[in-house]
Amino acid sequence: MVSGSLNGQQDLTRPDAEAKVSKKKPDYIPKEDILKELQEIDDNLTKLEKEGVQLEMRLRRCEEDGEDDSFMDELMVEWFNLIRNKQVAMRRESELVYIGKTQELEEQQPSVEQELRRLMETPEHLKSSWHNEREKELMTKLMEIVNDRNAIVEGLDDDRLREEEEDEQLNRMMKDFSEYLRRLHGVTHKERETKEKVSDVQTVRLGGQEGDAMTTRFDVVLLYIVVLMSVYLACDS
Secondary structure, eight states: OOOOOBTTBOOTTSHHHHHHHHSOOTTOOOHHHHHHHHHHHHHHHHHHHHHHHHHHHHHHHHHHHTOOHHHHHHHHHHHHHHHHHHHHHHHHHHHHHHHHHHHHHHHHHHHHHHHHHHHHHSOGGGOOHHHHHHHHHHHHHHHHHHHHHHHHHHHHHHHHHHHHHHHHHHHHHHHHHHHHHHHHTOOOHHHHHHHHTSOHHHHHHHHHHHHHHHHHHHHHHHHHHHHHHHHHHHTTO
16 A cells, blocks of 8 residues: 655555554544533523523512512622523534534544555546546545634634623622622611611611612613623524
8 A cells, every 4th residue: 555645645555554543532522522512502401591580570570579689699699690690501512513513523634645656646647637636626525624623623712702791791890780789788787786776767868768779679670681781692693
């Protein structure tokens, strides 16, 4: 069998080279496993979508009915967690799609290179028009494979930047909301005891102010709901 090299690469026509090509990478994922996990992710996303709709309705109902602060806060934390879980699932889905495409291209490239090498090593006086045409087809195919693999790498880089922006936005919102809760519930035990000793007259006089504060709080929570909904829906785009 003829041996040689193309662009300094190992000769794929040799038996030992062919064995290397056919050997799977340690992190190789069989196609059936990829499809199975993609289906599991799709089912999970459908479940999270339903939970998101139900949670949004509960949040709005609590805001309208003036539910207890602690209950509203629990729902908001649950909403943050739901958004995070959806992001994780969708990122894994994208990763699996990239992995599947990459592995498919990696499996195609060696055979194309191998056939192209054999044709290029054929003496010119032995080549027919079919050989020349096939050589052009293989060159085109090889370029397509290389370009597709480069596009995947660029796509991964773009996704990484987008994910960093999403994480930064969500972490900032969670931090702001945590700070808001800290200020809201930052009344010390001693201050609570002092408040309990105020007269009924003072309580009545402050009632309007407390009502305004509660209204302001619900306005803030409603704003968080609206912003979180935009983040949640952005995960679908």
